[in-house]
Amino acid sequence: MRLENLEIEDILIDIKPLDHIMGKHAFIRAGQWDYERVTYDYKIGSKEKNITYYIRIQGYAVEGDVDRGNAVIKLMTPLLGKHYYPHGVEYGEEENFPENLVERAKKLVQGVRDEVKDHENK
Known part of the structure; x- marks a missing residue:
């Protein structure tokens, strides 16, 4: 699930x-x-058997090199995923996520966003 409109x-x-x-x-x-x-x-445990949730924030280098530590990263839309043991993480829109989990994920991403904006390259 894409966590859109969070301005990150x-x-x-x-x-x-x-x-x-x-x-x-x-x-x-x-x-x-x-x-x-x-x-x-960001890993979120669940009471559901063999289920773990993840918030994923990805980015890519627009200049520099990640390995050398001199990259400038452009952040992408965060994702909320559900890990099914042993199969892997699913991020599809057809997944059901509890509303309280979605709200928690949004708040966590907003906390990151607020701090990242203070260091943003303009």
Whole structure:
């Protein structure tokens, strides 16, 4: 599910402050990057058996290199996904997400957005 209209997509920010901000808000990049792209995930546990939810914020380098730590990242529309063990994460619109989970996800993304905007490249 796309979390649209949260005003985070298209923000340009240097990779170093972005990594710091995302870590502060418990979004983990771990090994999910290459030279041109980054992916940050926030894990939300569930009482449902074998189900975990993830908020995913992705971005891509418009200049520089992620590996070298000098990239300028353009953020994309965040996603809310549902992980089905052992099959993987589904982000499709046909997935059902509890309304309280969607609201929680939006608030978490807005918290990141507010801080990212303070470091935005204009």
